[in-house]
Every structure is written in structure tokens, then in C-alpha cells.
Amino acid sequence: MAQSAARREPLLDPTGGEHGSADTQLAPRLRRLAGLRVGLLDNAKPNASVLLAAVATELRRDWGVRSSTSYAKSYFGTPVEESLIQRIRRECDFVVAGVGD
Amino acid sequence: MPTVSVCTDAFMVPARAMARAYGFPGFEFATVPHPVASLTLPQISKRARELMPELVRILGGQGPVTSPGPVVPGLRSAGSEATEATREGSTSGAPGLARAEASAIITAQEYYSDRGWTDGLPVVPVTESDLRRFLAATARDPEDIVLAMPHLNRHCTVRTAAINAALAGCRPEYFPVVLAAWASLAKEGYATKGVWQSTTGSAPLLVVNGPIRGEIDLNCRGGVFGPGFRANATIGRALRLTAINCFGLRPHELDQATQATPAKYTACIGENEEDSPWSGLHTDHGFAASDSTVTAMSVRSVIHIEARHTAVPEQLGLDLAGTLSRTGALVHETISGCLVLSPEHATVFARAGWSKADVRQFVYEHAGRTREELAAVGKDAISRSTRWRLPADHPDAMPDRHSETNASGLIRVLNSPEALLVVVAGADNAGVSAVVETFGPRGGPPPITLIDASRRTVTDEH
Secondary structure (H helix, E strand, O other): HHHHOOOOOOOOOOOOOOHHHHHHHHHHHOEOOOOOEEEEOOOOOHHHHHHHHHHHHHHHHOOOOEEEEEEEOOOOOOOOOOOHHHHHHHHHEEEEEEEEE | EEEEEEHHHHHHHHHOOOOOOOOHHHHHHHHEOOOOOOOOOOHHHHHHHHHHHHHHHHHHOEEEOOOOOOOOOOOOOOOOOOOOOOOOOOOOOOOOHHHHHHHHHHHHHHHHHOOOOOOOOOOOHHHOOHHOOOOOOOOOOOOEEEEEEEEHOEEHHHHHHHHHHHHHHOOHHHHHHHHHOOOOHHOOOHHHHHHHOOOOOEEEEEEEEOOOHHHHHOOOOOOOOOOOOHHHHHHHHHHHHHHHHHOOOOOOEEEEEEEOHHHHOEEEEEEOOOOOOOOOHHHHOOOOOOOOEEEEEEEEEEEEEEOOOOOOHHHHHHHHHHHOOOOOOOOOOOOEEEEEOOHHHHHHHHOOOOOOHHHHHHHHHHHHHHHHHHOOOOOOOOEEOOOOOEOOOOOOOOOOOOOOOOOOEEEEEEEOHHHHHEOOOOOOOOOOOEEEEEEOOOOOOOOOOEEEOOOOOOOOOO
């Protein structure tokens, strides 16, 4: 250790570098909601399902949304299972997810 | 698929940090005023109505209400600082060598501090040659993943764990303990489930057993939870610096802890096997006394017990049970814990012929609250959906598992004697112990992990 004291070395980055996902494109936005099917993704936080149900009521009544289907995450702290994502993709046209609180 | 996320305004900072972690720096959230959890149905309907224009705008939908139209992706976040160069201090051959080195160290401190690569305390500057000494202390490949947090889209390699261990002030010979700690945390499971960013504000606690304690001077005696011992202080801190630097779990960003706990700085203790009347935690679970192990726990708090007054095991047992069953920790139906008994308290039990299993059984049977006590704090039932405790008159309430079965009127807070671990630590000088409140109902075997001391073939030793 002592003999290397005179040598100048760069300090190391402790972050492990960039971990970002390669695909960072948002899905194309919708032009209108009328006639579409909404998926409600409940993250299992208290009252999330109640708020999402209220949003669905509004979407159907005032925005012409055709149908709504509810889905639930198994645990709020972890990502949605891939199989559930695929199911929502098959059954819905757009998703409302919540509630971050 | 076009998706809009609904989030309360109190959580916009971590929400944006999550979006950045997934590569969507400009992601827009539909916000509602915090809180949602405590609202009534009419209040929720009102929030939903108010939310709609923003929610629909983010989706891009046009409708009866005039909306601003398709969303333009938001601004990229400011991102990392522009300057990359290290600001090295002047060390140009001044006669006062100590002064010159001190200024270089301070310069390095400012470099790390400016980038947020610290827990707030000074860190130890780390270079590639320092890193080599840490990597030489393990047989594992530097690119091996020690822990992945898929929900944050991040993972930590052996190399990054080593840089942060060095930064925390570890000696290279501590590094196998740090690696075993990560392996134990992976087994324990809560770190990978988002608990480290939770409002709860928990922290990992490490319990070390076996000969490694003596080899690296890891304290297991007086002041075991306190300062003064480099191994204890820096091994625990290595986890925190990794959490901050590698996983991005900074307070006010992805770490959303409402208050947190001092244990977040560092929490690593040795079991005082030498002064314990019983065998060590690791030998209770099939390891040899000559094995060195780390056991990680996610903890809410470490509660202090002062019971100098008694040598009656039942009295001491009830004191421990009463502390463990405090209602403040009863978020879920049941809790789990670890008794960290001082040698004196352990001896009170052992003298009366109690084994560790006897202590666990007694505390299991007596750690509870009456229905009335739970009702008084609004925790006398559990939620049908989350299984969190709530008042029995809540629309989502269902009876807890114990409501029909208790004979003595006591609702037990542990699901089994195995939900309670017993460890002996501290000085053999007083009737002072601790009840550690751990995460989860638990009851299965604890995540005891062998410390692998096998080294890499060292080729570049100076």
C-alpha cells in the first residue's frame, strides 16, 4: 500500500454503471378512447381497487370506453408477472395502473 | 400497450425515479392528492372525477372534454453531473507529507460527496489497486451477481459490492463476510421485494457466528449494537453504500422511508458464543461450531429491555413477550422477532434448565394481546385483500386467524415458536437485552449463510 501512495490512480465509480433498459419507447398514444377496452391494474395498495373502479365508471360514462377488466398484482413491491402482462395485452387496448402511494 | 399510472402527489419523486430506472425519464403520471388509503367511497369518486382530464390526456385520448391532445414526451432529466474529472489535490512534494495527504483525502471526500456516493459520512477513496485486494479475498468472479432488484431494474456484481465495501472502510479480509451477507439477504427475500424502498424504513441486520469473529475482531461483547469496532461498523455500512450507490436507494428518491432507523447506517453484530450458556445460532441449524456464518434479517427496530430485577425465568420471559407484542408493530396479522439476550439474561433461563427452544416456546405462548386491546387501537381484524390489520367495522374487514381459537383470551402475535430466533450478544455485565422486530411472519429456517473463505489465486500480490 505504502509504495503505491505516490502513484495517482482514478477513483472508482461505485454505482455499477448504467443499468437502464434498452427499450425505452413509450407505446404509441391513443387518438380516442371510445370503443376501447380498458384494463385496471390494481397494485394491492389500500383503496387502489376502489379508485380504479371509480376511474372505470368515468371512462365508460363520459369517454365511451367499451369495457373494463380488473387485474391485480400479487404483491405491490414487485413487478407484474410476465404472464399477466401478456394476458392484459390480449384482453385490453389500454391500461390504468395504480395507486402509487 | 398505452398505460397511465396513477400516483399520489406525495410519491411523485420516487415515481419519477422509478420511471428513470426503467429508461423513461419523461414518463408522466396521473396524480391524485395524497392520501388515498384513508378515503371514503364518495371522496374516492370525487378524486377519480378530478383525475380524469389528466389521465385521459396522458393516454392521448380525445373525448367530450377538450383535451390538449397527444402527449409530447417530457424533458429528459438533468441526469448526472457534467464533470467527470477527478479533482485531485496538490501533493507536489511539499515537505509536510501528512498535510499534503490530508488535503488529497479531503479532495477525494468532496468528489464522492458531490456525486452523492456516500451515506453522509466520509468514505474511503477506492482505486483499482484497492479493488484488486478485495477481489483477491474471494474465489468468486467479479462479474457474478450478488443481488438483483428486478423491480428497480438494477443488480449488484461482486466487483461493485467490493468497491462499496472498500468505500465503507472495510479491510479486504472482511469482504467474504460482506458477500455472505448479500447471499443471506437474497435468501431472506425482503430486499428483493421492494422493502428497502418502503415508507416503513426497515434496515438489514447481520448476525455473525463462528471463528471469523475473532479473526477480524468483530465485536460480540460490550456495546455490540454500538460504535467502536471497524468490522461491525464497516460490514454493515458496505450494504448501505451499495444500496445508495448501486441500487439508487437514496432518501427522498427511491428510498421513501418516512423516518427510517439509525440501523440504516450500519447494523452488524457477532453472537457472543463464548459467554452464552447455549450453542450458537448457526449450530442450531446444522452448521459446525467451526463454521463461520452470516444471518441477515430485515428489521423494523431494535427495542431495548432493561430487566435487572429478576432471576425468575417466567418473569423475564413475560417481560420479553410483552415487549415483542406491542401493537405498533402489528401491521400484519402476525409478526416475527429475534431476541438478542445478554449473557446474564440467557443465564437466568439456562440456570433454571431452559433451553433456547424452551424460551421460544414460552415467549410464543405469552406474546399476545387481548381482543379488547387490539380493538382499542383499531387492529382487531384483518383486511380481506391485503391481510393488514384494521378495525373490525371496516368494510374490507375479516376476522383474524386467531379470533375463534384463543382459549385464554390472548391473540398470539407469533405464528409459531420458530417465528422467534434467539441469539446471545453483549457484555456479561447486566440484565439488559434487546428485542429485534424482524420482517415477515417467518417461521421457516433463518437464512444462515456460510462465509466462503476460499481465495482467488493471487497473482499480483505486492
